[in-house]
Amino acid sequence: MFELTDRAKRYQEDLLDFMDAHVYPAEPVYEAQMRASGDPHFQPPILEELKVEARRRGLWNLFHPHPGRGPGLTNLEYAPLAEIMGRSHLAPEACNCNAPDTGNMEVLELFGTEEHKEKYLKPLLEGTMASAFAMTEPRVASSDATNIELSMVRDGDSYVLNGRKWFATNALHKNCRVLIVMGKTDPTAAPHRQQTMMVVPIDAPGITLLRGLPVFGYQDRDGHAEIDFTDVRVPATDVLKGEGEGFAISQARLGPGRIHHCMRTIGMAERALELMCERALARVTFGRPIADNANIQDWIAEARIEIEMIRLLTLKAAHLMDTVGNKAARTEIAAIKVAAPNIALKIVDRAIQVHGGAGVTDDFPLAAAWAHLRTLRLADGPDEVHKRTIARQELRKYAKKEI
Numbered sequence: 001m002f003e004l005t006d007r008a009k010r011y012q013e014d015l016l017d018f019m020d021a022h023v024y025p026a027e028p029v030y031e032a033q034m035r036a037s038g039d040p041h042f043q044p045p046i047l048e049e050l051k052v053e054a055r056r057r058g059l060w061n062l063f064h065p066h067p068g069r070g071p072g073l074t075n076l077e078y079a080p081l082a083e084i085m086g087r088s089h090l091a092p093e094a095c096n097c098n099a100p101d102t103g104n105m106e107v108l109e110l111f112g113t114e115e116h117k118e119k120y121l122k123p124l125l126e127g128t129m130a131s132a133f134a135m136t137e138p139r140v141a142s143s144d145a146t147n148i149e150l151s152m153v154r155d156g157d158s159y160v161l162n163g164r165k166w167f168a169t170n171a172l173h174k175n176c177r178v179l180i181v182m183g184k185t186d187p188t189a190a191p192h193r194q195q196t197m198m199v200v201p202i203d204a205p206g207i208t209l210l211r212g213l214p215v216f217g218y219q220d221r222d223g224h225a226e227i228d229f230t231d232v233r234v235p236a237t238d239v240l241k242g243e244g245e246g247f248a249i250s251q252a253r254l255g256p257g258r259i260h261h262c263m264r265t266i267g268m269a270e271r272a273l274e275l276m277c278e279r280a281l282a283r284v285t286f287g288r289p290i291a292d293n294a295n296i297q298d299w300i301a302e303a304r305i306e307i308e309m310i311r312l313l314t315l316k317a318a319h320l321m322d323t324v325g326n327k328a329a330r331t332e333i334a335a336i337k338v339a340a341p342n343i344a345l346k347i348v349d350r351a352i353q354v355h356g357g358a359g360v361t362d363d364f365p366l367a368a369a370w371a372h373l374r375t376l377r378l379a380d381g382p383d384e385v386h387k388r389t390i391a392r393q394e395l396r397k398y399a400k401k402e403i
């Protein structure tokens with residue numbers, strides 16, 4: 001079941017080789033360069049070197065479903081590759097396969113004008129530009145996107161934007177030049193037709209990057225920005241798809257984005273299990289290796305069982321996306337978006353425990369993986385909202401009237 005195609009196998013082998021030869025050895029160099037810079041949003045040279053090498057090896061834009069932009073792989077073919085990239089926090093950006101740029105490229109590909117493609121999509125595909133997606137707002141519960149308030153008011157040939165966004169991931173990346181912003185153009189329209197998305201240069205007059213939001217006290221390199229919009233003028237030609245299409249675009253964008261997160265999450269869980277086993281075998285307490293204790297073996301066995309379960313569910317969701325489409329696969333996408341981060345978190349947490357104090361330091365990638373995985377229970381929709389999607393589908397089977 002879910003047999004890999006020959007081309008996916010070739011990419012898998014090439015990617016594994018790239019990880020061993022370049023990515024893992026780059027991790028301590030990355031840490032040292034970041035520390036030496038003293039700037040949490042520094043773009044370390046080692047990452048640019050990895051990008052050159054990945055591109056030279058043809059390991060570039062692997063996520064892109066459109067042939068010519070990348071290899072044009074299916075979701076099922078991409079899944080094991082994203083899993084491998086997920087093993088190191090450096091690999092997705094090194095291969096130009098990192099969120100949120102992947103989702104933004106997809107939006108520009110599907111809904112951008114020729115000008116957007118030339119100005120933004122091309123450098124994004126080249127990896128010379130970064131982008132951010134600004135939907136969530138501090139003043140409203142944004143897991144229900146119909147609450148979004150940022151106003152987009154038509155004035156002649158342009159729109160005037162006023163409001164506040166936060167958690168715009170990547171907005172503090174040194175190469176970030178463009179935001180895809182969701183706001184409200186018509187508060188009187190039907191709930192899912194009020195929202196519109198626009199392409200907005202990050203240096204447009206009236207945009208202020210207020211701060212980088214810390215995650216568990218740390219500033220991520222790409223940054224999660226709080227952004228103020230005061231009388232930001234955006235030409236009407238920078239509307240994506242059309243007025244009132246924002247909600248539909250966000251659904252199109254978030255489906256693939258969510259499953260990509262899950263694929264990478266499995267890679268993190270695999271690496272945590274690997275580290276857990278190595279450490280448990282290497283350290284001795286009370287006269288025997290830590291690995292000899294029944295509870296530790298129980299954690300290791302459970303980790304193996306659970307990784308296999310989430311991988312199979314991810315592959316099933318990917319297969320359905322390829323064969324019946326993202327909409328019909330929404331229950332499986334929602335299910336894996338809940339299961340993968342929760343299970344990987346548990347495995348990483350146990351791996352941290354087996355490492356003792358070292359587990360919470362940055363000598364191992366476990367603490368950073370835990371922090372990232374914990375945010376994935378919120379980003380791209382909190383667990384409860386995905387469970388709501390699943391429950392509604394289940395209940396619909398039994399309810400007499402529409403829910």
Ligand SMILES: Cc1cc2nc3c(=O)[nH]c(=O)nc-3n(C[C@H](O)[C@H](O)[C@H](O)COP(=O)(O)OP(=O)(O)OC[C@H]3O[C@@H](n4cnc5c(N)ncnc54)[C@H](O)[C@@H]3O)c2cc1C
Pocket residue numbers: 100132133134135136137140141142143144166167168169170215224375378379380381382384385388
């Ligand atoms: C690290 C990180 C990166 C992010 N990156 C981006 C980004 O790039 N762009 C962007 O626009 N946003 C981004 N987000 C924001 C993220 O998508 C939102 O935080 C998320 O959608 C939840 O919205 P909210 O924070 O407004 O929570 P709220 O909508 O206020 O919800 C709070 C909580 O209420 C509960 N809840 C909500 N609805 C239900 C329900 N129906 N049943 C039961 N419980 C419910 C959930 O537990 C939820 O966590 C990011 C968030 C994080 C943490």
